[in-house]
Amino acid sequence: SQTIHQWPATLVQPVGSPLSLECTVEGTSNPNLYWYRQAAGRGLQLLFYSVGIGQISSEVPQNLSASRPQDRQFILSSKKLLLSDSGFYLCAWSPDRGHEQYFGPGTRLTVT
Amino acid sequence: GDSVTQMEGPVTLSEEAFLTINCTYTATGYPSLFWYVQYPGEGLQLLLKATKADDKGSNKGFEATYRKETTSFHLEKGSVQVSDSAVYFCALDPGNFNKFYFGSGTKLNVKP
Numbered sequence: 001s002q003t004i005h006q007w008p009a010t011l012v013q014p015v016g017s018p019l020s021l022e023c024t025v026e027g028t029s030n031p032n033l034y035w036y037r038q039a040a041g042r043g044l045q046l047l048f049y050s051v052g053i054g055q056i057s058s059e060v061p062q063n064l065s066a067s068r069p070q071d072r073q074f075i076l077s078s079k080k081l082l083l084s085d086s087g088f089y090l091c092a093w094s095p096d097r098g099h100e101q102y103f104g105p106g107t108r109l110t111v112t
Numbered sequence: 113g114d115s116v117t118q119m120e121g122p123v124t125l126s127e128e129a130f131l132t133i134n135c136t137y138t139a140t141g142y143p144s145l146f147w148y149v150q151y152p153g154e155g156l157q158l159l160l161k162a163t164k165a166d167d168k169g170s171n172k173g174f175e176a177t178y179r180k181e182t183t184s185f186h187l188e189k190g191s192v193q194v195s196d197s198a199v200y201f202c203a204l205d206p207g208n209f210n211k212f213y214f215g216s217g218t219k220l221n222v223k224p
Contacts, residue, residue, distance in 0.1 A: 032210050043216035044156075044201070051210050059211075090155055099205075100146055101212060103155035 002027035006091050006104040013111055019064075019078040021107050023091030026072065031093040033074040034101060035066055038088040050074060086111045114139045114206050118215035121199075125192055126223050133187040133218045135176075135202035145169075145178050145185040146203040150217070156201060159187075197222045 003026045013019060025031050035047040046059045048066035056066050063082060067075045074091060088108055092101040119134040137145065144163045148156040160169030165180035174189045185202060202215040 034211070044214045046211055049211055057210075092156075094210075100144075100158050100161055101203075102158065103148075106153075106155045108153075 002093075002102065004091060004093055004102060004104040006089075006107050008107060009105065010108045011110070013081055013109065015083055015111055016080050019076070019081050019085070019109070021076040021089055021091075021109075023074040023076075023104055024072055025093045028072070028093070028095065030071060031095060033068060034092040034094070035074065035076050036090040036092065038090060038106075040087070044090070047076070081111045083111050085109065114143070114204060114213050116202050116204050116213050116215040118200075118202050118218050120218070122219040122221055124221045124223065127194055128191045129222075131187070131189040131192045131196075131220070133200055133202075133220070135185045135187065135215060137183050137185065137202075137204050137213075139183075139204060139206055141206055141208060143207060144205045145176070146205070146212075147174070147176055147185070147187050148201040148203060148214075150199045150201065152198075159200070192220070192222045194222045194224050196220060 005024050032051050034049045036044045038044050048058055050056050050068045053068055063078055065077050088106050090106045091104040094101045115138045117136050146161045147159040149159045150156045160171040162169040162178035165178055168177045176185050176187045199217045199219045201217045204213045
């Protein structure tokens with residue numbers, strides 16, 4: 001069966017510090033991968049998605065970036081965090097378009 | 113463009129009450145429709161889905177019917193439990209893009 005992992009589970013970082021969040025999927029190959037952000041009490045905002053290694057589509061221009069160095073690994077990064085980057089970050093995968101997405105447990109990021 | 117609109121929350125019900133959470137959509141093609149549930153501090157879990165008009169998705173006592181004539185996919189449950197307290201998201205997959213469109217989420221509180 002397929003599983004999706006995210007780490008860390010929680011993170012507290014000062015403004016201006018770098019960020020690296022990691023997501024990995026097991027039990028499948030060539031998945032579509034997604035990064036979402038959920039602000040407190042709000043809906044989901046799609047940040048990036050990827051349909052293959054090195055292929056990244058950005059939905060929201062901001063100080064975040066994403067990379068997919070391996071087939072089942074998706075990384076969310078920032079060089080300098082802003083207060084507004086605080087939120088709950090969710091990674092998801094899908095076997096292909098037209099299929100449901102499966103979500104990881106999330107990373108709670110607090111920028112202080 | 114494609115979009116999903118959900119009823120505003122929170123919805124507060126007593127245990128064993130009937131639940132309806134409204135969801136309507138706008139889509140140019142033939143989308144698949146989903147309901148996800150998010151428990152506090154967790155990622156989203158797929159609750160049910162429907163891939164074509166008149167399909168009924170069901171799971172754990174929840175049901176939703178894909179109504180193309182009213183562009184709706186309302187979530188229903190005959191008798192809610194305290195453990196159903198969560199945030200519910202309606203989602204649409206247009207099928208021709210590699211991404212979903214999520215509603216803003218509806219928080220459900222069930223009182224004993």
